[in-house]
Amino acid sequence: MADRVLDKAGPGRQRRLPAFLDHFTPRDLKIFFRCWVAVWVASLLIFINPVASNFGQATFFACMVLFMLPPSGVLFVYILGSLSLFVGICLAWAWGVIALKAALAARPDADTQARLAALQQAAAAEAQETGESVSSIAQRLVYNGWMLDARVTSILFCMMCLFIYFMARLRAANPKTALTSIFGIIIADLFLCYGPVLPSFNGNLPLSLVKPAAAGVGLGVACSILFFPRSSSDIIREGMEDLLELLKSSLQFSHSSLGKSEDPDLKDLQNRRTKIIEQYRLLEPSFAFLPLDFHIGSWGPEAVGTFREPVRHLVAAILALADFHKGTAESRMYAQQLRESSIKDSESDLDEKKERKVGVHHRSQLAELVNQLQYTERHSINESIANQLTDLSGKAMETCLEGLSVISECVQFVGRQRWYHKAPPARHEELFQQTKTVLQDLQQTRTAFLAEMTQALLDAYGPALDNFNQGENNRAAHLAGIILCMNFQEHMSNAMDKTEVLLDRISSVFPHASRTRFFVPTSLKYAGRWLLGRKNKAPNMAPTSENLDDPNEAPEGDATQAAQEKLRVRRGYRPRARHPLGRAILGIYHWLTSDEGMFALRMVVVTIAVAISAVLPNTAGFFYRERGFWALIMAQTGLLVYMADFTFSVLARVIGTIAGGVLGLVAWYIGSGHGPGNPYGLSAAMAVLLVIFLWIRLYSPPVFLQGAIMSAATFLLVVAYSYVDTHTPAYGQPGVGYQVFWRRLLLVLIGIGAATIVQMLPRPPSAARHICNSLSRSLRTLSDHYALLLSCWGRAGDEGKTISEPIWLELTESLVLLEGPIFNLRFEFSSSRFDSASLGQVKQICHAINGLLSRLLVASASLPQSYKDRLASHMGMLDHRCIGEIMAVLGVAEQSLRTGDAPPEILPTPLVRRALEYSHAHHMDRPVLSAEMIRDEDYRRYCVALAAYVSFLGQIDGLVLVIKGVLGEAHLVSRELVDLV
Template identity: 50%
Template sequence: MSDPTRQDAIDGHAPATEDLVSAKPSSGAKPRKLPGWLDHFNGRDLRVLFRCSVAAWVASLLIVINPSLRTIGTATFFSTLVLFMVPPSGILFIFILGAFTLVLGMAVGWAWGVIAMKAALAARPAAETNAKLQALGQAAYAQANSTGQPVASVQQILIYEGWMLDTRVTAIYFSLICFMVYLLARLRAKNPKFTLVQIFGMIVMDISLTIGPLLPTFNGTIPKVLVEPGAIGIGLGLASSILFFPKSTSSAVLDDMESIVRLLKGPTDMTYSSLIEDDPLELKDLHKLKFKTIATYKKMEPALGFLPLDFSVGRWNADDVKSLKEPLRQALLSSLMLLEFHIARLGGQAKVDKLEALTSDRLSSSGSEASQVDGEKKKEKKEKNKPREVGLRQLMESVNMIQTLRSPEHESIRTEMLEAIRPPSKKILPACQDASAVIADSLHAVNASRWFGRPSKQRMDELCERSASTLEKLQGLRSQFASETTERLIDTYSDIFDENGRLKSTDDATMRTSRGIVMGMVFEEHVLTMADGWEQLLAQLVGLMKERQKVHLWLPRGLRYAFDWVFHKTAVAPVQAAQSPYPDPDAVEQQLNAAQQSLRISRGYKVQRRSGLGKAILSTYHWLICAEGMYALRLVAVTIACAIPAVIPSSAGFYYREKGLWGLIMAQTSVVVYMSDFTLSFVSRGVGTVVGGVAGLVAWYIGSGHGDGNPYGLAAIMALVLLLLMWGRLFAPPVLLQAMIMGGATCILVVGYSYDDTHIPSYGNPGWGYSVFWRRLVLVLVGSAAALIVQIFPRPPSAARHICKTLSNTMRSLSDHYALLLSCWGQPDREEGLVAEQLALNLGETLTSLDGPVSLLRLEFSSSPFTSDRLTQVKSLCQELNQHLGRLLLLSSSLPEELQSRLARHAGMLDHRNVGDVMAVLGVVEQALKTGDPLPEVLPTPLLKRCFEFWRAHQVEIELCKDLIRDENYRRFCVAVSCYLKFLGAVDDLVLVMKGTLGESHIVSRDLLHDLSVAPMGVLYGYEKRDTKDAGAGFATFIMRLKSLTHLNYVYKDGFHAIQPLLRPLLRWRIARCVVPRTTEQHTKRQDAS
């Protein structure tokens, strides 16, 4: 039976979350839903669409109003194009920031173009300039007499056809402008925030580059043809943001917070349905909910920096809204940890099933082969030549470990544990659901208390009382759940304790039974952490609702907060919940510095290898040929290649008439840093041009028919066309963003140039209607082809190499964090663990930034062995390692020293050999990511098995009693054990993924591998178990080892059958043997004797 509240938690009042499916579909008919890019028929999204569409439509009206068209010029359509690139879809201050970068780019391009023009014209002597002008006038006068055209028009045509071209002037133009193009490219590649600065700076400079060398005298206003309509478009967008449904920063943040809270109800609903109602969970739905929640939170983060500059009308000011950030983040982290618990549980079961399937396949194949050996010599030769499965040794050892740990009573232990935690969970989980629901409803009501449609005072008082009662109920149930769950776990497994509350024995049966306690305690800790997160957020909410009960006009507290945002300062909120659990920011900063110092020490001290001059030369060389440097050089090359025809006398006129400037712009904007992005850009520009061109033709011919352009018809049809195009621009998937921008730009170009040709005819007009479209399409193809050439020569910039290098550096950082963990663990005077969360977040942001590039690798033609799917797996495992190390670092500062030492003794966490094994594996993976070389076949993996062997070999006494289980620190101890084992398991999985991608090298003889794997677990440490099942498993492996000695079958025709009678007594001997303590030397002697 599925839980109907699960979908409610995802949908609710948050339109951004409506496309998320529930964890398990209901048994009835599944409701049909619109695709994600169409499912935006809600008030919030429609208001944004209306605001952006009105701004673009008003900008398009300037094209069909003759006075504005003649005043602004032929590029009036550029204002609409700007609004497609920077639509007023967000809050006002974010739009102002984007508009500022755009205007800054145009200003830089204009200023540098003027400087280049002054310098270039100074290179030509005045006498020579006057002589050329005199010859120009005579030629224009003669041609005007013969053609009957005005002298001024003929003179203008001659100028644009290259009459005044001079090599010295052209060289200076190209040198200076290409220099600035290089600098802007480096700036954009270093910081993508300057993308608009680079794009519009290049566009404005391109006018000076292609037209400036043709002009006889200085004219510093030629970029005005694009700068003026661009500024008008920015002004229209700003006015639309203020006049139509203005949205304050605090309102936008509260909207996102409400969406996050409703999404965070999902993990609680899934836990309830899985535990209480026995509904199965789907792993893909858990991942989908996780990614959706993280994406919504990241979407909210940029607006938080603008809260100090916020003007708003409402109950809460910007500081009040900001005070919810930290409690919300804690609730987010705790809910995601519970979600990760389910993901790890389902993922672990899937891995076990896969290993068991592999084992059954190999055993069945070995059994069938053993029964059909004789007479199948060809089949054996074929089997010999069959490629060996990558990572087989590690997989088989993992299977052996799982078989050793698994017992017949495993399912009964799990069932007993679930029965123990189910009754207490029936109370605490609904309380958490109620808490998330009342928080979301309160945020929605407070955010609605603006200008119009305010909730009534009775409604707000009801929400305040409901929040306070829910908080009180949650606090009571939290303590009740902790005590009741612990006692039920103790009562369920009471048979393993004596009358004094201590373990009766430490045999294997008791250890297997104690696993149920550990699993239950881990689940209990996750639920309590989630309850604590909701309690803190609800306490802060109740404090705000009691303090702020009236609507006010809130003004910004000063421009100094803008500088605070730049330098990442934090402001103290005026209303705080009692006994805030969050540390002081200054203390956190000091602890972070101490942790960074520890990391620097853990990284080691580098050896001085070169002199200062040599390092300077090498650094400069690497700076020039790095990915950013090569991108800048490619951009300069394509600029020169596409602009040269504009300054050659034989092609200058053709270039001007055919609007070659747009081909140059297309080539420049098509060049990107990495090849995967270029493939997407290449395809998107072609598709967008065709779709936009068709839309422009439809708009032109419907609005004008066969006439010269009806302003009323065009105004009417453009309202509809721009609405559809703006819908795609705002709501299409990010991968289609370039295509939608190109479609809008092409549509505006077709309509704008067509109306220009029929109302303000001038030299170089491309015609109207279809003539404009096919010229535009040709320019796009030419520019894209030029970009393709410079992109793939001399060597395509592979995004896979960049991502692998980033992941390799991430592995190095993880090794540093692991070293820091070892340095802090069990040391009471080390407090670096307090800032573990910040270290994990910094590394997590780096990994999250790779999501887009990794997904685009599917479009890259690369020789790298790393595909998009493989790198996605590596990135996910790195995120798991970062998460587990961060949690362990945090526990190193809160877990009692005695329990830390216990974990180190039991699991060998601080054992030098185990530490060396982990460091060695992390180092090998790091280098393999960087070089692409196969991993050695034999590595100290699986690390989980080595951890288990360490525990078995050292026979550490298990100190477990009822009083210890009742200690709340023991729950954190269980979580620490779980995190450490998950860390080792993630490293093992990472090795398998890398081997599956790169293969294995340094192959060791199968005989030696079988000698290493046949020995029962622990034999190398001086003990061996007597177990009929183990004996049988060992004998099966022994048979497989004998089969690997294929020379028996080749030298002696029936060699294998000949020794079968000798094997039967051996089997009986192994089953009947007793426990024989044996040292490593005795085991080796027996191997040699055999």
């Protein structure tokens, strides 16, 4: 009957557009319009002759920069992104000038003058024969490699490849430096490909790209100021609106489940949870940018900053309620699967010829335990109080939903306050009074909910509790239902309390919403920390595979590391240090052979492999005429750290190139027909077709980002090169229309081919191995959390409550980042036995363990010492043998994920069974439950802690089964011995 109270019969869903297309809100359309204006104006520069003459053939690069860095966020963040772009350009420019100077100095002046004299003679002789100008012939001979010298080439290649190596490492190590690395490498490629062929030093080589890039950034800044400017406060306010809607949706999902008996859609539950976490991840970085904020509005950075803690607490509370709801459904379904599996295994044991399944002993013990506990629907909650609990819970959820709605209304009201438009004072006063009323309702409803639900449990189970200890059947029939209801009662009460706290905070600053003021930055220190720090994210920073935690580094968050360090200091513990020489050698080795090091080495190899044809006498002219420079860029940007991402990227790039080329041909032939290209017609065609590419760039999932940029780049190249060829023809231009398209497609395929060969050698960088290592480190972090729990449980204080939410959120966010790479594993050919499905199961178990340990840490601070001692002695929580068994199983699981070795057949599992055996062996005479205990608020928290601890052990048991199902079992023993365990 618990399932009737706490599970879901899915409500009818409203049909909506796909997430990719569902961006027609006023806010999204304003952002899109701002970006579209910037991109379209940048594309117009291609057709303005004075600008095109000054910028050169790469005028379209301004538009490409805006696709890579669209002005879709806060002005100051956009400026920081632009600065990171120009840092890469300036570093590459400065290093390129130094390298070119050094390389040209290696060739004696006499040799240089001799080669120049021979060039003049050859050009004059050919001019007499063909009638062409001497300058054009000399230019062609230069680009054909007339001035090439092995000494100049070797020095320039060595110095520029060293720069490219460090830029590639920078990109792999810190995702915020992606623009710095990419543009630095592009500028370095200019010196690498064209520096050796030039007759003399030319330090202005990058100007052909720097001017358009600066124009694009300038347009982005101008549009960020002129068209619907946004501040960090606006992003937080809008993010809170979206987050509150998701929290309301999650709560409504639980509300609709009351009184239903159908199985819930676990995938829907997980998707809702993931959306809430992702939205919170987008919201959290904006709080750090508040000191940098220029803002016109009612709430300043200081007022908005006070929402940070209440919002985090509210997210944690409602997610805990959703996780509890999900856990009850999973437990019932898992118990049913164990029973069915036990029946099949018992039948297969009768047939000796049938193969024995992996983990059959573990599953049989779990099935036996489930049967002993009699976990069935009819034993969960008494039918007589099901409807009463449904009504009480429904009223509490409705009040909580009303509180969230009022908070959302207040935030929206403040968002509509502008210096040119203000709401009537009467509406402000009405909404303010509504916050006070709902706040009072929340307080009264929460108090009534706790009292009435406790009384309902007493009325239903009071007579049975008097004889609770008179038989095992009586114990199993009532204990599960009572504890389940008290758990739900505590989670619902906590959700209402956190809603009340946030509403109270909103109410305290809402009186200031009647005035509009201008706020200026109060501190610029964070800007530098953001640029240098790897973990500091920017608002709306999209998750990619590049900002995953390095599995070779500790993935614990700052809170976990601080707590562990405090324990080490308190105990005076320090590990034995290696010899400095050995530590230095190992550090250098790991630095060179890490994922970042191998990625940078591959970048250098593919650079040399493709760029070498630009500096060979027989191929230099071909490289210049066919625009091999773009093939080099395709090969470099095509390389990725892990193979699964690379495979998906190849597909996205090819499809994006073809789609962009086709639309580029459509734009060219619509705007010019068979003529030389009408700038007005082309401008109109660009205005329409750029909408498609910009929509894909802004609103497609992050995994499609490279394909979106590639399609836009091909579209721009087809139109721009065709227009340049018909208006300002020059040596080496690719042609018009279709000729540009097929040459571009060929260059992309060459670059992808080169990148594929280098990516595969000497061994493909497996994303499955990386994810296994990341999950292994996550398990190690969970072991640290478990150790922190044990340390906090044994002494008084609120340290556990203080660190519970930070460490829970830190690990939750890192696990959410793995969802995209785990999805991409289906595109990888890997030798790892873990696939996308199994790693997804491990990730979900890590999520569950993380949440359960967080609840226990909170309980370590909120429970009286007597109840903590009761739980510890009842379940063996602080028993050294039990702790050792749990740590051993977690350690074996961690090692199996890292190495791929099968775990032993016999382990101290199931841990749930061992804990219950400990309880029966030590405390059979102690009453587990009484009517007086139900009235005790501390006992309700005790029930939450008890259920969390048992679920924690159960999740570890499930983790062992998942790993054994993938890797099998090692160190097998005879069947007779197994049956004795």
